[in-house]
Amino acid sequence: MLNTILLYCRPGFESECAQEIQARCAEIGLFGYAKTQPQSAYVVFQTQDEDGAAQAMRQLDFDSLIFARQWLAGGELLADLDPTDRLGPILEAARALDTRFSEVQVEAADTNAAKELLVFCKKFTSPLVAGLKRADLLKPKAPLPRLHVFFLTSTSCYVGYARSDNSSPWFMGIPRLRFPKDAPSRSTLKLEEAWHQFIPAADWDELLAGGMKAVDLGAAPGGWTWQLVKRSMFVTAIDNGPMDKGLMDGGQVEHLRVDGFKYKPPKRVDWVVCDMVEQPARIAELITRWVAHRYATRAIFNLKLPMKKRWAELERCRELIEDGLVEAGAKYRLRIKQLYHDREEVTCYLVRLD
Ligand SMILES: C[S@@+](CC[C@H](N)C(=O)[O-])C[C@H]1O[C@@H](n2cnc3c(N)ncnc32)[C@H](O)[C@@H]1O
Numbered sequence: 001m002l003n004t005i006l007l008y009c010r011p012g013f014e015s016e017c018a019q020e021i022q023a024r025c026a027e028i029g030l031f032g033y034a035k036t037q038p039q040s041a042y043v044v045f046q047t048q049d050e051d052g053a054a055q056a057m058r059q060l061d062f063d064s065l066i067f068a069r070q071w072l073a074g075g076e077l078l079a080d081l082d083p084t085d086r087l088g089p090i091l092e093a094a095r096a097l098d099t100r101f102s103e104v105q106v107e108a109a110d111t112n113a114a115k116e117l118l119v120f121c122k123k124f125t126s127p128l129v130a131g132l133k134r135a136d137l138l139k140p141k142a143p144l145p146r147l148h149v150f151f152l153t154s155t156s157c158y159v160g161y162a163r164s165d166n167s168s169p170w171f172m173g174i175p176r177l178r179f180p181k182d183a184p185s186r187s188t189l190k191l192e193e194a195w196h197q198f199i200p201a202a203d204w205d206e207l208l209a210g211g212m213k214a215v216d217l218g219a220a221p222g223g224w225t226w227q228l229v230k231r232s233m234f235v236t237a238i239d240n241g242p243m244d245k246g247l248m249d250g251g252q253v254e255h256l257r258v259d260g261f262k263y264k265p266p267k268r269v270d271w272v273v274c275d276m277v278e279q280p281a282r283i284a285e286l287i288t289r290w291v292a293h294r295y296a297t298r299a300i301f302n303l304k305l306p307m308k309k310r311w312a313e314l315e316r317c318r319e320l321i322e323d324g325l326v327e328a329g330a331k332y333r334l335r336i337k338q339l340y341h342d343r344e345e346v347t348c349y350l351v352r353l354d
Helices: 014-027 052-059 087-096 115-134 188-198 201-207 223-230 245-249 280-292 310-327
Strands: 004-008 032-036 042-047 070-074 103-108 146-153 156-162 213-217 234-238 253-256 269-274 296-304 332-337 345-352
Touching: 004 014, 004 052, 004 146, 004 156, 014 032, 014 042, 014 052, 014 310, 042 052, 052 070, 052 156, 070 146, 087 115, 087 156, 103 115, 115 146, 188 223, 188 296, 188 332, 188 345, 213 223, 223 234, 223 245, 223 269, 245 253, 269 280, 280 296, 280 310, 280 345, 310 332, 310 345
Parallel strands: 103 146, 213 234, 213 269, 234 253, 269 296
Antiparallel strands: 004 042, 004 070, 032 042, 070 156, 146 156, 296 345, 332 345
16 A cells, blocks of 8 residues: 655644645545644655555655655555564555655654754665665666655654655755855755756856856845855845845845836846845735846845745735736746745745746
8 A cells, every 4th residue: 555645844834745745645535634743843644545656756756845855655654663673664664655766865854853863764674675685676887866764763763765766865864954054044055055056067168158148136135145256146135124245245146226126227137146034925016026027037035924824815816926927928847845944934946937
């Protein structure tokens, strides 16, 4: 039975992740129910259909899910494992997935409570790899799914697979980015992660090219501007607050102390990025206007979601953007993701295609 979809998410966003998978599955005729625990950092969605999880992996696009950092298709929870023989039942569950695997990731939830469990996961990886090889279930480098073992405790886990072309490539769905020591703020990692998330590595030279022009709305102290400058772009930084002095000394940044909602660039720019703390619908309208009027070709922006009905608010923002661009007759692509470095917010990537 492949009726369990397990999704990893940011702690505190279990309910949004559950609402989303339920809605996406319903769109392809799959019904079921979600099990969540607050702050657990994962969601279990049980489909009525015996093969529902495998169908979801085939028919839904992982990149279209906003709140899931990773997802897997598997079976029931393996509970009360014998600490002297965890391997046997786990290998049996892996075999029941009816495929071989290119690699294996042994993981736990991204919570403080699970930090110690990750030490155990690391230790368990070698014996598991050896066991999978003995059982002829592991074929490294073959175009096969990835096996995931997700421990809830050291004696209970889910075993599932993710297709390598339709899941996150990162361990626990988390990209490991190092904080650049001369960047002016920690926020800098949000923009870097957004690029990794939304722009294929092969396109970076073309889409994040030296000499491009960018506008950073709500730029101070300059973490996002720093990333744009690192790609050798020329940046107009809009903010009433002060920008980092070292960043300004480089000569690639013009700082304007004006309102980000009123500023209009004199000429079209390649990028607009926006990290202003404001109501999400206001930001959605603002960036839609920028792209609809072709002030910028590409946009990366944050929607802050501190309110209770975060999922409903996000759906409203998506509609606002889509309606605005359809009305302008624009061809566009919109992607939304809650990044690892995002807190109570999500990051959007909007591109004008025509
Ligand atoms: C979260 S901070 C931006 C951090 C920045 N991305 C970084 O990496 O350093 C939000 C900024 O938006 C600015 N801001 C808020 N409302 C604004 C507005 N209407 N016009 C311009 N800036 C605004 C604030 O002054 C603040 O500096």
